[in-house]
Amino acid sequence: MTNQALTQTTVAHVVTIELSGMLTVEDVRDFTRRINAALKQHDRIGIVVDVTQWSDMTADAITADVKAEFAMLPKLRRIPRIAILSNKQWYNAVVGWFSPMLFTTDVKVFDPSRAAAKQEAIAFASDIDGTANAPKQEPSIVLIPTDRDDLVAFEYHGHIRSEDLDVALVPLKERMDRNDQIDLLVRMDHFSGFDPSIMFKGGLLSLKMAALKKLRRYAIVGASDWMSGMAKMFDPLVGIEMKTFDVDQEDEAWTWISQSNGPSKTVST
Incomplete structure (x- = not known):
């Protein structure tokens, strides 16, 4: 399986990941390293994940992915937007069910069959300052x-x-x-x-x-x-x-x- 960036963009604070074929432990470790590296360089980042060509993942990769997801929970506040390119109905349904629980992160699925979908996904993920000029929040x-x-x-x-x-x-x-x-x-x-x-x-x-x-x-x-x-x-x-x-x-x-x-x-x- 290959785990590679989408067409290179000039948006430094956006991590772009393309998954294809069989997802392995090394793939999970690779994109986790890339996300953590971006968080060291930027206070907040956006993420674009293209799962259009992804087919499955090994048992070890599932375990590694679960561990990586839990480790990422404390950092989600620094990832205000995640864009997903997916043509898989079951995957889109799972994302739709879980995304409301991610109170600090806005997750949006884009249809890769549309020609402008990738650029729209990158634009969405890069817009992490949409609330920068919002009024100061009341203490919770x-x-x-x-x-x-x-x-x-x-x-x-x-x-x-x-x-x-x-x-x-x-x-x-x-x-x-x-x-x-x-x-x-x-x-x-x-x-x-x-x-x-x-x-x-x-x-x-x-x-x-x-x-x-x-x-x-x-x-x-x-x-x-x-x-x-x-x-x-x-x-x-x-x-x-x-x-x-x-x-x-x-x-x-x-x-x-x-x-x-x-x-x-x-x-x-």
Whole structure:
């Protein structure tokens, strides 16, 4: 199988890859090296992948590709656009299903039967500054002041970004360090998911494990139906009192969280 660049372009921040025949481990390693090399040279890049002539991949290549995909998750924020040239219906369907989950990356499939498809794909992938002049984004996590040291409250806005995560993690850890148990209230404001890189945030897993031992009551305001279902399912399993509230029930949520059996302290200043 060959793994080679498309017709050379003058767009330095775009990695162009053409796959054909049988994909091997060496091919996976080759295009992974090329992507990583481009990320070292540029803050953000675009990628064009032509799979028109690709037919299959070896078992070892599948394993290597899965590992490469997971390793690339923390870097996806630096790859805002991926263009794919494909005439394979099953492949296009898979891309269509997965692409909405890549909140920081816009993926678009182009029909290679069109004469201008390759140039359109390159133009799409190269346009990584489409939001450069957009208004400054609101913080995705905001700390809500409380009058109890053993009560932490946050508001989540839309898509949770990795760079905002410390707004929640730092005060949560501090309160857990100072108290035997704490209560938590989270207000959801049009929550739409989170950056994949959050899963690789250092110390996050250990903090979650510690929270399972420290959390007493957990209130979620504005939870979606699936969140409410998950809360009901895990409530008896984790030993935490969890309750969800509609947006117009926020007063009830604060009342419920204030009726926790734990001690009430004034936040130290």
